Amino acid sequence: MMAIAAVREVTMRFRGHTALHNVSATFEENVITGLLGRNGAGKTTMMQLLAGHLVPTSGNIEVFGANPYENESVLQRMSLVKENQKYPEYFRVADAMSAAAMLFPNWDAGYAKSLVADFDLPQKRRIKKLSRGMLSADGIVIGLASRAPLTFFDEPYLGLDAVARQMFYDRLIADYAENPRTIVLSTHLIEEIAGLLERVVIIDRGKILADADVDDLRTSAISVSGPGEQIDQFLGGRDLLRREGAGQLSRAVVRVQGRDDRADASALGLDVEPVSLQHLVVSLTNRAEAIHPAAALTAESAYLEEASR
């Protein structure tokens, strides 16, 4: 699989705040990759760097084999749907679509039309007057209909209700199946889109926690529950990601190599369960933030709260 975009040892500093610390990650061609992380982790910054909207303080960015900054041929093949995209004061939805049609070489007007209908977007309404959900829908339509070989969606679902979100995922999958392209999706709603992703890049406070295939990542750890002592025994020399509970009701998320590890856990009388992607991301993030167990629960509920917004 070819890496179509990469950040290499990139540090991004804004006035008094470092958004990214020496990060390196790659994005593979024609794969749907999730960029996962908490608010403020650095997801948007990374996307803006890849889309050529920002210049890194140090390190380099490579997209389609070149530096994307002010690079005409690279930019034409990319689309970045920002969550706070600015529109001219007087633009209506139909105007935004016309403008997009002018600037995206692969724009599919028919597809855009059907998407606008699907999302119930009022064509004649001024963009400044759209609700948050409709604004997101507008961004989604542009991102999807652009058919740009490299399409970024930065938290595209803000303000969309569950029905509209599901429609987005369905349309995304359908279009990706018919017209494969490289898609990078940033989100903190992990559980919802876990099924869509093939790869994930997990980022926390400007650092990369993981850059891997989703299935590989999910099978790289298990959740064991049972008496604390047995868990301690099982832990042995293994990599602990997260520990919860106490005494008889303890649980731990542990990194494993393969079946043998599972057998070992069962042999100790522990219950073994697979780990969901969300649980894994939360565990990795918490460990990185070295939070006290009580506060770790807060981190998890923070993910869940944000999901219900």
Add this chain to the structure above:
Amino acid sequence: MNRIVSAARLHLVAPWLLLLPWAIMGSSFFINVLVWRLADMAEGREPGTAGLASLYLTLCIVYVQSMSALLPFAMGLSLTRRSFYLGTALFAGLQSLVYGVLFHGLLLVERATDGWGVGLPFFGGFWVVDNPILQVLVYVVPLLVLAFLGMAVGVMYKRFGSLGLYALIIGTILGFGGLGVLLAWQEGWRETVFGFFTGQSAVALFTG
């Protein structure tokens, strides 16, 4: 080249901004006609009104705004800054040309109706020269200058924010003021420089 043309076409997407300067000028025009009519101003009045200038100023402001409104939007649609600037410049050039020709046409109507029936030299006044091509140029050049000035100010504003803009204005005032002081101080210079300016015809000024 294609991208630049697309960038230029962007300005045509929502015609609101194209109509605004004309709307402003239109209202100024009607007010002028009324005033001229009521006060019977045709007699002994210095030629020229500020009416036309209202369109020019509005245009300048439109270009300032395009930097903060259209540019981020265009970048969101994967356009490079460079293409946007060049496309806007192209559009400004074409727009100025079209406007210049339109104004000239309106000037001819004005002459034919003897000042719109009330002797109002709206498109006439001190902007007038004999040669029609030069006349169009007289209209066009300030439009272009103002458009680019607007773009420059817009870019400055984007880059340095309001503070930067104020700094620029203050700096410019100080700069010109300083220049004025310098010139006044150099008595000998005064005659030459001012004389030079007043001695030039309108044509030379506009082509220069």
Add this chain to the structure above:
Amino acid sequence: MNEDGGPIFRQIADQIENSIVDGTLAEETQAPSTTELAAFHRINPATAAKGINQLVADGVLYKRRGVGMFVASGAREQLRKRRRSEFAQQYLRPLLAEADKLGIGTQELTTMINDRKERR
């Protein structure tokens, strides 16, 4: 698709295998396409493809050029055989472990099994 149920591609493969074993998906008929599977289960088409490819590698499905994926002849028998050998590990072991926990002897177990069978 069960997020906690192990690799999704494996779940896809299992589901297709199930329908072959119980006869709902007959041999030499077309299997669902990756696009259909992806849309239905709301998963990445590449993941669906992985599941299908696994079945092709196992000889359960084969590709007909220009048409799609088909269930191989003998697939049903093949899968049944495999599942029979896994039956003891997958079902008997936990059953016997549970029976042990509850103190259900072999005699009682046999009676229970016969009763159950009659009822069906």
